Amino acid sequence: xxxxxxxxSVAIWFGxxxxxxxxxxxxxxxxxxxxxxxxxxxRLGRLERARAARLTQLTDNNQRLADQIAILHLPxxxxxxVRELNLGLGPLQPGQVVRLVEPAAAPAEYKTDAxxxxxxxxxxxxx
Numbered sequence: 001x002x003x004x005x006x007x008x009s010v011a012i013w014f015g016x017x018x019x020x021x022x023x024x025x026x027x028x029x030x031x032x033x034x035x036x037x038x039x040x041x042x043r044l045g046r047l048e049r050a051r052a053a054r055l056t057q058l059t060d061n062n063q064r065l066a067d068q069i070a071i072l073h074l075p076x077x078x079x080x081x082v083r084e085l086n087l088g089l090g091p092l093q094p095g096q097v098v099r100l101v102e103p104a105a106a107p108a109e110y111k112t113d114a115x116x117x118x119x120x121x122x123x124x125x126x127x
Contacts, residue, residue: 082089
């Protein structure tokens with residue numbers, strides 16, 4: 001004899017509906033995640049382009065300032081600036097230049113082992 005639907009358990013009817021709801025939730029969640037991910041990729045791409053443009057701008061500005069410093073360090077520019085500020089500076093006179101002669105290297109017989117330590121006269125451990 002066939003069973004009556006009224007006698008069937010509620011769990012039998014609730015199971016397929018729960019499975020369908022869960023499947024719809026997974027698909028909707030995946031779709032929302034996909035759209036969010038694409039939005040983040042687009043946002044990060046725009047941020048990268050903006051930062052690359054800023055880096056190019058800063059590099060160009062840095063090069064321009066380096067060129068300007070190089071020009072300001074030229075002797076002609078320094079002389080011009082000295083004249084503008086009336087500093088009274090001029091070229092060096094031969095008497096103002098002091099030349100130091102580098103001492104000759106010590107003979108090989110005076111050279112000692114590089115690991116030798118210096119002695120102190122007041123060292124109590126060294127008689």
